[in-house]
Amino acid sequence: MDITTHGLDDLSDPLRAAWHRTMDESPQYANPFLAPEFAVGVARHRGGARLAVLRENGEPVGFFPYERNAFGIGRAIGLGLSDCQALVHRPGVTWDARELLHACGLSVFEFDHLVEEQRPFGSHVTGTFASPVLDLKVGEESYAEWLRGAYPGLAKTTLKKERRLSRDVGEMRFVYDERDPEVLRTLMRWKSAQYRRTGRMDRFARPWIVDLVEHLFQVREEHFTGMLSVVYAGDRPVAAHFGPTSGTVFAAWFTAYDPDFRYYSPGLLMHLRMAESAGREGVRIMDMGRGEKEYKDWLKTRDLRVGEGFASRPHPVAAAHRLWRRPVRGLRNTVLAHPRLREPADKLLKTVGGMRTSGRAASKGR
Template identity: 80%
Template sequence: MEVSIHRPAELDEALRRAWHQAMDESPDYANPFLAPQFAAGIGRHRDGAHVAVLHSEEDGEPVGFLPYERASFGVGRAIGLGLSDCQALVHRPGVTWDTRRLLRACSLATFEFDHLVEEQKPFARYVTGTFASPVIDVKVGEGDYADWLRGAYPGLARTTLKKERRIVRDLGELRFVFDERDPAALRTLMRWKSAQYRRTGRMDRFSRPWIVDLVDHLARVRDEHFTGVLSVLYAGDRPIAAHFGPRSRTVLAAWFTAYDPGLRYYSPGLVMHLRMTEAAGREGIRLIDMGRGDKEYKDWLKTRELRVAEGFATRPHPVAAAHRMWRRPVRGLRNTVLAHPRLREPADRLLKTVGSLRTSGRTGRD
């Protein structure tokens, strides 16, 4: 199979159309993180962003697309690693490939991934672990929101509706906008999320200007196959919770969610997720991918789980061995902590303590 290498922004209309066709032909590849628009967005900010296009030996037609990032010495990774919640070589049905030959064509010694879709059999021998990725199969309901909520989430309905009435009583009428276009609302979400990262001791993604610029860019993309969707829950005119994530024709990726921390006792984040799920069904979305990771609200909302894989595809090369020896223990330690509550809970408390100290220090300097 022939392979050609392109910058994401250099893909012509014919190649983008073939990529979208491959996405449309398999539900495994309907996720917006696998779209050429996401790769192009990353490519605006990451010099090493490339796309390997696989061509049929029979007629030269493009039949597969692997977006990736290449660093020094042939170290490669899935495009947007650390941001993307879905990774794959998007291909037409029946297409297969030799992974080592593909890496050679891409000038890669190694290719790291952490959210690889389960279908990717040629990468199977390089997988070091698989993990649950909860999803919501969106039910299209009839009637109003309360009727839908009672039918879709009977266990949550009573508690959630009670909290919504409390919000209305204390803060004002609830209003939900599925696709908000106000840039100020997006800035509010980023500010909330940055504060959440700091409180919990996590790396603040929005302290990195290129990630802010990427989200700003994706929020403006309006395409049949990819749209940046900002959803906001208001109490009166006051935003109290918000979410931003990309959508394809049928899949919405849950990406950045945050809420006004002063209102946490009203559970505005959960209310917003439920409102968003109900609205998504009316917008033609059939699946919400919540991404890998253990969160209580994901357990409440999920209807099932997909499996995603992490690992390192390699070919014989000294850089590949060195990179794997460096990265695998780090990933292994993190996964061990996350998989065991007795380790995860103390680690989480430690991070929150660090976050509290960091936040109080920042406040003192301000």
């Protein structure tokens, strides 16, 4: 196996095309987060992104995008944002994890959404987690008929809330592929406020993430399209979602709504409308990403499994990195896995978020 490393800023057209063909040949790698367009976007807006290309008889057969810092610590491309990570390779290709890390100049490689198929990384996985997906099957029926067939327990209440939203505010309409950048900015403002309100880290307070999302919004390729979907009441956006799609996989990513309309369950309305519309466009899977959420349990048809861990080779830096990162991840996973711990932690975060939001409002009023 010949392994070479490259920058992603100038990914050649032949390598991009070979990467796309590899995704097509292996359905488990059809997720848009595994497409070259996502890796190139991260490389453009965050430093340290690289690509390892695996070749057999001179032909590229595997693609491993990663990020590397000056100490040789590696992480999955877009770690913290990406909901799917893997070395994308053609069927039947075999490779060795330590050989790969050595070729990349990495002492350790951290991942948290690794595709289950990645057996060479198997001994380095510290935990596996459910990643809910929704299998999309849409016929010729109307949205209401599809909803009653797919989710009979949700249909009556959901359709009632849509009618009430139309009556109270303005005619409800759904746009699957909205191209207005101002609505994207509205979504990011809503999401930023939600992060602060719930005590979470505000991702959109980081300029590079804002720049990345705005960049991906402009990408419209077969294997990666930045899709903005919006629920309107009249001309007013009520809920919005931005995420990437490939030809067959829709990745649920950033969803937010106007809190003034929480009574209408806008987030649920959004996901159901997206599922129906994506199915009509030929998408076959909506990947909702790792994480425990009630709406995911309502909507999912099955679970994929994703892995978390640290692939490493003998090196002092690798040992130090694991000692630093592993307890943090372990504590977080323990809390998330147990409702008795998760619910108090969630309440505490919301209390802190409320205090933080109130403090900022008071400061602005001075």
